[in-house]
Amino acid sequence: MSLRARIAAVAGLAVAAAVLTAAVSLYFATRSELRGEIDRSLQRRATDLLRMPPSGGPRPPVGAPPPGGVPGGFPGRVQPVPLGGSSGYVQFCSPDGQIHIPAGQGPRATIALDPTDRSIAQRGSGRTFSDRTVSGTSLRVLTVGAGSRGAIIVARPLTEANRELTRLLVILAIVGAGGIALAAALGALVARAALAPIARFVRRTESLAGELDLSRRLDSEGRDELARLARSFNATLDALERSVQTQRNLIADASHELRTPIASLRANIQLLEHAERLSDDDQQGLRQDIISELDELTGLIADIVELARGTAARGEYQPLQLEQVVAEAVARVQRHRVVRFQTRLEPTVISGDEQRVSRAVSNLLENACKWSPRGGLIEVDLSDGMLTVRDHGPGFEPQDLPHVFERFYRAAGARKLPGSGLGLAIVQQTAISHGGRVSASNAPGGGAQVTISFGQGTPDQTRTRS
Ligand SMILES: Nc1ncnc2c1ncn2[C@@H]1O[C@H](COP(=O)(O)OP(=O)(O)OP(=O)(O)O)[C@@H](O)[C@H]1O
Ligand SMILES: [Mg+2]
Structure with missing residues (x-):
């Protein structure tokens, strides 16, 4: 109906x-x-x-004959009623x-x-x-x-x-x-x-x-319900347009960024075709180059896929012991880096996706390692639901600070180091999708300092400080 x-x-x-x-x-x-x-x-x-x-009529005058009546003392005749009466x-x-x-x-x-x-x-x-x-x-x-x-x-x-x-x-x-x-x-x-x-x-x-055509909007003049509906419809279109634009930019940036490693991989594979002209050592080096280029490409594709998921929260978040996730990430990074870690981790429970949180934390630790001098100290502090990673490297260039969370952004000095400029973008996206935030600054005594939260982190009273 x-x-x-x-x-x-x-x-x-x-x-x-x-x-x-x-x-x-x-x-x-x-x-x-x-x-x-x-x-x-x-x-x-x-x-x-x-x-x-x-008698049944008006009282008889004195001396008149007695009126006839029905037995029992009732009048024998009923009184007439006025004209028209019933x-x-x-x-x-x-x-x-x-x-x-x-x-x-x-x-x-x-x-x-x-x-x-x-x-x-x-x-x-x-x-x-x-x-x-x-x-x-x-x-x-x-x-x-x-x-x-x-x-x-x-x-x-x-x-x-x-x-x-x-x-x-x-x-x-x-x-x-x-x-x-x-x-x-x-x-x-x-x-x-x-x-x-x-x-x-x-x-x-x-x-x-x-x-x-996502750029078109409904006419939302007026204060009635339909104007409000049109405004909320337009707001949805705004969000949709932004999202589509973000995805388009990502695809454009990604295809641009993928071009260089693929070209280099192609060149190395072409060299392998004439491997008989190369010495054993050169062949060995070439193979290792190809493997590391493939690893880089795989990492880059994984980062792009992660970013393409956007900031919306996905699936069911689980309660996580954030200090454990951080401790595991520190242990993992420490295995292949020559740096010293100083950790101060307050037991903290958050609601989140363990894999994504762990990846965001690893990205911060990897950055700190990358920019630390050999054997340098990295301080990792988790308190009041905020995780701070501070290194003793050169810190951020002031002109880079507003851009470091942008996708594919790399400071001029970073171009000679491995990486694609997606690490901090993934960190920011993970923080936002968990209801948290992230900020980057230079520490007062020098070195970079990045602080991140994953939503309402609450101190875990059941556990003691580590
Ligand atoms: N700890 C740090 N010290 C100094 N500069 C940093 C630090 N962390 C990040 N940056 C700057 O921010 C830029 C963006 O960092 P991001 O992690 O996004 O990219 P990346 O580390 O260059 O590449 P990727 O993380 O994708 O491998 C870096 O290129 C670098 O210029
Ligand atoms: Mg990085």
Whole structure:
């Protein structure tokens, strides 16, 4: 079901519910009013009858012959009612259950007594309203106790009231059905008007998606919800464009950087083709060159692949003992470097990817080794979740400092040393993807100093300082 149809249906249903509630309330209010009026007139009639002398008419003048009456002291004839009044039908009931019908009220019919009538007549007190059908006519019946005389039963037909109610029901049904139809039509119109801007918005986003031009943006003027949606859509496009641009730059830089080692490898392999012209020592040297060039190429490709993954956190991070990761990296680097390490590692737990964290730490240690004098001291300090690697080499050139975390950036002095300029870019990317940061500076006493954190590192109280 489309959103438009849903809005139209909900609007139609809401109006239908309101119309139905109003119609039902009106019907029952009218019914109660009509029946209340009948009940009140029955009550008035019964009260008049109770006050009437047994003669059934106005009190006879003195000396007039005694009026005729029905047994039990009830009037033999009922008093005429004013013009247009509705007198109702009257019958009396003596305490022993005898029915007496007074004269003067048109065609006679007997309202059969029910147990309540008999009980009221017997007691001579109490009253009750009831609905009955006599000779096919619906009646509203009031039975009132008349003391020692028994009970008076007054009835009025419900025919007219019922006819009125039926007519009202028909009118309400027609008006209600018309109202619901109108509500459904208006609901459809409202849905159409409300969704028109959304439909335009969707057409614009579809045209943007179809063109694959990441530089285009939606019009986000205004303060309404759609303008906000357009702004967040544009923000997503900004992020997407940046990401695509970063990947493009990486591919361009990578293909440029790969060209040199591949060309050198190619030249060495071509030399091998004429190996018979070379001495054994030269052949041996050539093979070693090729192997080390292949190692360099493999390392470079691994670095590019790592950078291509971006800064987004990937997979499930595990709790890591950072001081252990650092200690293992120090031990690994120490095996093939002639430097001295001084470590001060506070037990620290972080949440992260062990392989990537270990690689970032190794990159920092490798840099420090590369720039340290032979046998130089490297200080590795881990405290308050911050890892600092400081060496006693020449330090960063001030003009290089703003660029050292850029991909493929190498200081002029670094070109003669092995490396591709990706190490610190990987360090920065790993720090950011773990919610941390990295900074580089020159230490006060000389030498380079790089500080990195991997998110919220918390001191591990369960372990002692090493
Ligand atoms: N400890 C350091 N002392 C002095 N300069 C440094 C130090 N660490 C990094 N640099 C400078 O920052 C540049 C970028 O470092 P980065 O680690 O990214 O590249 P690299 O070490 O040259 O190559 P790679 O790490 O890819 O092998 C280096 O070329 C160097 O100029
Ligand atoms: Mg490096």
